[in-house]
Amino acid sequence: MIVKILGQNEFIKGTPINYRIVVQNQKTxxxxxxxxxKISLKTEGREKELFNGVTDRSGSCRVDFNLPDDIENADLHFEIVSDIGRDEYDTNIKLLSGNLTYLVTDKPIYQPGQTIHIRTLSLRKPELCAVEGDDLTFEIEDSKGNKVFKKLxxxxxxxxxxxxxxxADEVNFGDxxxxAILAGEKIEKTVKVEKYVLPKFRITLKTEKEFYLPGEHMTGDIDVQYFFGKPVAYGKVKITTYKYxxxxxxxxxxxxxxxxxxxxHFDYTLPDYFVGEPLEKA
Structure with a gap:
């Protein structure tokens, strides 16, 4: 008897566990x-039945069952019995968090005495619906590893x-x-805290169009003027482009x-493609 167990070893919590069992005659x-x-969950020497079924005329059996959300790992025992034989198989699967959390701040750098504004958006996979009413913990550590803030x-x-x-007005400088911690899953972001001097001139950027498609040619102009009204003549310009x-x-x-x-005046040809974000389903 040949038994094929088709499936994966990682699943999202709260979603059905699916397998397909195929049983064939070894000779023909x-x-x-x-x-x-029969599929059972093995816990502390005991077995709890999760599924019981039979194969159809194609020798196939579709398996569908659920596991509690508080389980991180599960040991499964498969038992297949037919008129010509018996087979058993053990495997371990992982149940991963079904939450997708975005953590953002209002800016990347702060001075002592300023306020850091922090926001999260949590979605539940795979439907990407809002995670409503769940506990979320915020923590902040300074550059020396001291925990300076925690709130639920x-x-x-x-x-x-x-x-x-x-x-505070007197803080440790650095990163x-x-x-943000949701259902045991941690999401981190780093910001800088340091003293900085506001610029003495104003930079105005203007491009030919408001938006561009991948592979298009982008042109634009930068106007740099001191606040007291004179131009920053022959000043060095460095433009860095980033992709996400x-x-x-x-x-x-x-x-x-x-x-x-x-x-x-500058011109630049954009890359031929960009990677989509999970929030927008690529």
Whole structure:
């Protein structure tokens, strides 16, 4: 008797566990009808039956059952019995979090005394519907690893949560880690806290069009003027373009100099494709 168990070893919590069992005669390769299929969950030396069925005339049995959301790993025992034999198989599957959480801040760099505004959006896979009313914990660690903030909230009807954190006037400078924890899954983002001086000039960017498609040619002008009214003549210009994949990645660097009027003209050909974001289903 030949038994084929078709399926995967990782599933999303809260979604059905699906397998397909195929039973054939080893000598003739013909399908075996009415072979009994039993699947059990093994826990602490005991077995709990999850599924019981038989193969159809094609020798196939479609398996569909659910597991509790609090299980991270499950040991499954397969038992297949027919008129010509018996076969058993053990496997371990993982149940992964069904939540997809986006963590954002209002800007990437802060000065002492400023307020960090933090927001999350949590969606439940695979339908990408809002995670409503679930506990979500915010944590913030400073550059030395000290936990300076922790708060428990519940996501609203739209799956969002929001907090704000006021930096003290005297703080450790460096990278601060902002963390959101939902159903045991951690999502992190890093922001910088340091003193910085506001620019003494204004930069105005204008492109030929408001949006471009992949592969198109983009042209534009940069106007750099001091706040007291004079142009930043012959100032060095560096334009860095980024594309978004798993995170923001540097794509190209454009360098040059302003003219005597503080103007700089640039042109750039965009990449032929961009990766879509999971939130928009690519």
């Amino acid at each position: 390769n013909e399908p075996i009808k009415d072979a009994k299929v 909230l519940k996501t609203d009807d739209f799956g969002t949560a929001y907090i704000q954190f006021l930096l 601060y880690t902002i963390r 994949d798993i995170g923001f990645q540097k794509e190209a660097v454009i360098e040059g100099k302003c003219d005597k009027n503080g103007m700089y």
